[in-house]
Amino acid sequence: MAVSRKLRMGMVGGGPGAFIGPVHRIAAELDGKIEMVAGAFSQSAERSRAAGEAYRIDPARAYAGYGEMLKAEREREDSIDFVVIATPNHLHLQVALAAFDAGFAVVSDKPATATYAEVLRLEAALAKAQVPYALTHTYAGYALVREAREICLNVELGEIRKIAVEYLQGWLSEPIEATGQKQAAWRSDPALSGPGGCIGDIGTHAFHLVEYVTGLEVTELNAVLRAVVPGRKLDDDCTALLRMNNGAEGVLLTSQIAAGEGNGLRLRVYGEKGSLDWRQEDPNRLRLRRVDGLEEIRHAGGSYLGGDARAVTRLPGGHPEGYLEAFGVLYREFADALLGAEAGKKVELPVTLPGIRAGVRGMRFIDRAIESSKHEKWIKF
Ligand code: NAD
Numbered sequence: 001m002a003v004s005r006k007l008r009m010g011m012v013g014g015g016p017g018a019f020i021g022p023v024h025r026i027a028a029e030l031d032g033k034i035e036m037v038a039g040a041f042s043q044s045a046e047r048s049r050a051a052g053e054a055y056r057i058d059p060a061r062a063y064a065g066y067g068e069m070l071k072a073e074r075e076r077e078d079s080i081d082f083v084v085i086a087t088p089n090h091l092h093l094q095v096a097l098a099a100f101d102a103g104f105a106v107v108s109d110k111p112a113t114a115t116y117a118e119v120l121r122l123e124a125a126l127a128k129a130q131v132p133y134a135l136t137h138t139y140a141g142y143a144l145v146r147e148a149r150e151i152c153l154n155v156e157l158g159e160i161r162k163i164a165v166e167y168l169q170g171w172l173s174e175p176i177e178a179t180g181q182k183q184a185a186w187r188s189d190p191a192l193s194g195p196g197g198c199i200g201d202i203g204t205h206a207f208h209l210v211e212y213v214t215g216l217e218v219t220e221l222n223a224v225l226r227a228v229v230p231g232r233k234l235d236d237d238c239t240a241l242l243r244m245n246n247g248a249e250g251v252l253l254t255s256q257i258a259a260g261e262g263n264g265l266r267l268r269v270y271g272e273k274g275s276l277d278w279r280q281e282d283p284n285r286l287r288l289r290r291v292d293g294l295e296e297i298r299h300a301g302g303s304y305l306g307g308d309a310r311a312v313t314r315l316p317g318g319h320p321e322g323y324l325e326a327f328g329v330l331y332r333e334f335a336d337a338l339l340g341a342e343a344g345k346k347v348e349l350p351v352t353l354p355g356i357r358a359g360v361r362g363m364r365f366i367d368r369a370i371e372s373s374k375h376e377k378w379i380k381f
Helices: 020-029 045-054 066-074 089-101 116-129 143-153 182-187 198-214 307-311 323-340 356-375
Strands: 007-013 034-040 082-086 105-108 133-135 160-168 218-226 237-244 249-255 264-271 274-279 285-290 295-299
Touching: 007 020, 007 066, 007 089, 007 323, 020 034, 020 082, 020 323, 034 045, 034 066, 066 089, 082 089, 089 105, 089 116, 105 323, 116 356, 133 323, 133 356, 143 198, 143 264, 143 274, 143 285, 143 307, 143 323, 160 198, 160 237, 198 218, 198 237, 198 249, 198 264, 198 356, 218 356, 237 356
Parallel strands: 007 034, 007 082, 082 105, 105 133, 160 249
Antiparallel strands: 160 264, 218 237, 237 249, 264 274, 274 285, 285 295
């Protein structure tokens, strides 16, 4: 493409009252390289129009459905360049396939699809379509997650022996889906969420963070999934043991009934020589400890940080960056790759940006964890 204009995006989902759609819009536009110009924001034409008005886009480009959006945009000279998928999980595959067919690149929210079988279809279709595809595992965009990753890949902790990851939330401690709470309602419905509840919604983030930061792969797991709140159809709590491809072992705790917790994602990695500890609710500090106990805190914005962290830092030290900025990093990497590609050449997305491989691994994780829990045993990944 190698163009100097902004990329144009069209969103599916993100209608009135939605959580992540508006976050995508802010994050995408943060660095001035992308502009949201179109959308099919809701399954209701009227609500899609209302959302378009609130987003201040051309009313003619707030479509009644994503099929209509793709068809109309294909015919415009100033058409969208890519589609953002911010709907409940059951629509991810069908929207992505339709976008590929129309020749558009895709930024999809996680999990990549609703089921493992679906992600294999997605992977095959993408291999044919050869369009750029990114998956918004938000936490991969934090500067200090990039620093932690560089530390692990440079073997600064020595051989990794133990991993503890936890992603604890408390907002589903009560059956709020029964009150019609929008986000809870689809997340606890297998037809809309897929077979995983908590394990798919936030367990996949924790799983991704482990493989992303350590560069290791889970080869076996033993998981216990429970639906703790009476009447809930999908798991709301999970405890899993992980075995990694270098022999390290890990524990993954994820729950949405951890009363009082907000967005408690935390990763600890222990190597022969030391360890690291990163917490999403305090994301601008990375704690490192050596085997002799010497402790070091690295701060976002520090001039001493590695190249990967500095590349995604926008502000000097002491000026906190957070969730929106981390999300924006993923969009900036996506935009830079598309805008910088030479005409006619395949767009190469950076390895730091999660894509289809992360999508397939994440769906496999859900599938394997459910299987392990059902049979109450260790299971190959
Ligand atoms: P939500 O219920 O708040 O919003 C979903 C939106 O999709 C709604 O506006 C709804 O009207 C719209 N929608 C439903 N069917 C549609 C259709 N056929 N066409 C167009 N729009 C339609 O849900 P949410 O919490 O924003 O989650 C959406 C997705 O984002 C999920 O897949 C979820 O897993 C993911 N998510 C990711 C993160 C992250 O950190 N990356 C955080 C939250 C949610």
